[in-house]
Amino acid sequence: MGMPLEMNWMIVTKGKEEKVVEEENCFKLTKDGYRLYPLDIAVVEVRKTKEAATIGLAEIKEMIWKDGNTTIVYMLKKLNGVN
Amino acid sequence: MGMPLEMNWMIVTKGKEEKVVEEENCFKLTKDGYRLYPLDIAVVEVRKTKEAATIGLAEIKEMIWKDGNTTIVYMLKKLNGVN
Amino acid sequence: MGMPLEMNWMIVTKGKEEKVVEEENCFKLTKDGYRLYPLDIAVVEVRKTKEAATIGLAEIKEMIWKDGNTTIVYMLKKLNGVN
Amino acid sequence: MGMPLEMNWMIVTKGKEEKVVEEENCFKLTKDGYRLYPLDIAVVEVRKTKEAATIGLAEIKEMIWKDGNTTIVYMLKKLNGVN
Numbered sequence: 001m002g003m004p005l006e007m008n009w010m011i012v013t014k015g016k017e018e019k020v021v022e023e024e025n026c027f028k029l030t031k032d033g034y035r036l037y038p039l040d041i042a043v044v045e046v047r048k049t050k051e052a053a054t055i056g057l058a059e060i061k062e063m064i065w066k067d068g069n070t071t072i073v074y075m076l077k078k079l080n081g082v083n
Numbered sequence: 084m085g086m087p088l089e090m091n092w093m094i095v096t097k098g099k100e101e102k103v104v105e106e107e108n109c110f111k112l113t114k115d116g117y118r119l120y121p122l123d124i125a126v127v128e129v130r131k132t133k134e135a136a137t138i139g140l141a142e143i144k145e146m147i148w149k150d151g152n153t154t155i156v157y158m159l160k161k162l163n164g165v166n
Numbered sequence: 167m168g169m170p171l172e173m174n175w176m177i178v179t180k181g182k183e184e185k186v187v188e189e190e191n192c193f194k195l196t197k198d199g200y201r202l203y204p205l206d207i208a209v210v211e212v213r214k215t216k217e218a219a220t221i222g223l224a225e226i227k228e229m230i231w232k233d234g235n236t237t238i239v240y241m242l243k244k245l246n247g248v249n
Numbered sequence: 250m251g252m253p254l255e256m257n258w259m260i261v262t263k264g265k266e267e268k269v270v271e272e273e274n275c276f277k278l279t280k281d282g283y284r285l286y287p288l289d290i291a292v293v294e295v296r297k298t299k300e301a302a303t304i305g306l307a308e309i310k311e312m313i314w315k316d317g318n319t320t321i322v323y324m325l326k327k328l329n330g331v332n
Contacts, residue, residue, distance in 0.1 A: 007256065007258075007285065007287055009256075009258035009287070036256065038256055038258070
């Protein structure tokens, strides 16, 4: 009579993100389990692994819970290290 | 730097649910705000209004957060008062 | 970079609740893990086990997360089957 | 039949934190509303205001929800700009 979930406030891609072709800088990522992310706030760090440096900041636009997985759609807003 | 949400453990339809035609006893409902529902557990009460009697129990199969709204897809599992 | 928790909307005591002596019908219960309960709403079912019948309805007045455990303080509001 | 709460992943003190005298670098802070913070992870930024620079990183050790308020106890782990 309980539902496990995980509070997340960072996007860790493990390189599994897919580009959403119709929109610039827009990505889709599916992770296992039900994960609660903050939406509509352009301050979520994106990393390839938990320990890696930040790739940039993103704004999560959509969060879908289904079949035990979480899918998010996010816009990369600010990139690190682009010279 | 915070995200408001509402913890919900009952479906209050206000009569706005739509039938998902491909699936029996399956409905789709959109509510304003980001609402956290329990998924995959067939024990969620369904009511037309908060104070109304329970229509039945449902299992929520999908939860989508987007544009400030929450959409759920649920299966009615047990109906009350059907004789 | 995530924190697991469990959404709960029912109190399952397993008989481990303790009476809070200063207050009538007031109980304290500690459960393992971080569990998110609804507070200040007198509609939370209390059961001894998940499958058992409902003892009554309670209003949770306090929720404490510490050392990997959750402690709640709740008031029993309506008892079932007490004649 | 819902409970509003706010997901938080940063401590914004507004200068209202109180030192816990028995423990070094340990602080107590009460905020209005029910706020969900990550516990036991030493990666929570501390700021005086939302827009201010980060004071340091903290690990939240305790979270208490009561009377419509949230109290957290946290340890400052890493200070910024202290030379």
